[in-house]
Amino acid sequence: MRRTVVATVLALLLVGTGCGEGRAPVAPVAAGTATASRQDPGQVERTLASLRKVDDLPLYEMTYVGDYDPTAGVAGADPPSPFGCSLFAALGDRDRPLFARNFDWEPNPALVLRTDPPDGYASLSLVDISYLGVTADPAGDRRLLDAPLLPFDGMNERGLAVGLAADDGARAEPVSGRPTVGSVRILRLVLDSAATVDEAVTVFERYNLDFDGGPPLHYLLADATGASAVVEFVDGKLTVDRRRGPWQALTNVPAAGVPDRDLRRDxxxxVLAKELDRVGGVLDAPGALRLLDGVRQAHTRWSVTYGLRGGEVRLVTAGGGARDYRLPMS
Structure with a gap:
């Protein structure tokens, strides 16, 4: 059944400009008190005091001090999910595997978030903070204490990276006995607890994903060993499509089990496939950003690369900023 609709989905996407274009904006989460924080008052103060604006996207940075509950409200839905656009893992150089993505959506403020929970892996992730109800002036806004719950892409200290993209044809049927988690929240659970692609897939398998209120999603995973996989929902069931060469890419068309020639019609x-074939899946951060620039859209908000062995992060935003970070690896 899925294969019969792939051509139609591809055709529809080919006549548009991609993620989110022509769609009504998604409303942010209603304002409310933070539910995830396990911080003491001093940790809250230090977290909020670490917030600083670094470019005109606007882009902010914040370091989360202390603990949070990544499963807070896990039985409920996350806010409506955004459209993620173009992602790839360049894995041809075993010493320098790299994960890259463009995030294309509404002109909302974003946050570079550092977390280091006591019972999980440290990570660096990117958050569209409008989904927390935070807008123009986030200084002192306690809703930022829930920012760990909504990573749209990120990498942890073990070199495991994950990002999401819309997949309008996906449908996740619940499995009896599994808790339900929002389709963005699952990235936090992966970043906190998975060191490899296999472990990340196991995290996905523990939960039912809730796509209500936003577009269905699929996900690209990659790790420091050079493994990668796409996680999708085919006819309601979780399906894992593992890399069969030195790279793996994902946009907004179904990928699992779809012939390569059909994927390249998107x-x-x-564009990604042609260049990744040409270089044999070997790209450094500048080369990866050039490739992302080749598939950027008018509504691309950020482009980011994650070095899966060295922890290097390079971020370029629509606000004109280019920033480098390094996540200490373990």
Missing amino acids: HRYG
Whole structure:
């Protein structure tokens, strides 16, 4: 059944410009008190005091001090999920595997978030803070204490990276006995507890994903060993499509089990595939950012690369900023 609709999905996407174009904006989460924080008052103060604006996207940085509950409200839905656009893992150089993505959506403020929970892996992730109800002036806003719950892409200290993209044809049927988690929240659970692609897939398998209120999603995973996989929902069931070469890419078309020639009919996927074939899946951060620039859209908010062995992060935003970070690896 899925294969019969792939051509139609591809055709529809080919006549548009991609993620989110022509769709009504998604409303942010209603304002409310933070539910995830396990911080003492001093840790709250230090977390909020670490917030600083670094470019005109606007882009902010914040270090989360102390603990949080990544499963807070796990039985409920996350806020409506965004459209993620173009992602790839360049894995041809075993010493320098790299994960890269464009995030294309509404002109909302974003946050570079550092977390280091006592019972999980440290990570660096990117958050669209409008989904917390935070807008123009986030200084002192306690809703930022829930920022760990909504990573749209990120990498942890073990070199495991994950990002999401919309997949309109996906449908996740609940499995009896599994808790339900929002389709963005699952990234936090992966970053906190998975060191490899296999472990990340196991995290996905523990939960039912809730796509209500936003587009269905699929996910690209990659790790420091050079493994990668796409996680999708095919006819309601979780499906894992593992890498079969030195790279793996994902846009907004179904990927699991779809012939390569059909995937390349999507313009952005085709551009990524052509260049990744040409270089044999070997790209450094500048090369990866050039490739992301080749598939950027008018509504691309940020482009980011994650070095899966060395912990290097390079971020370029629509606000004109280019920033480098390094996540200490373990």
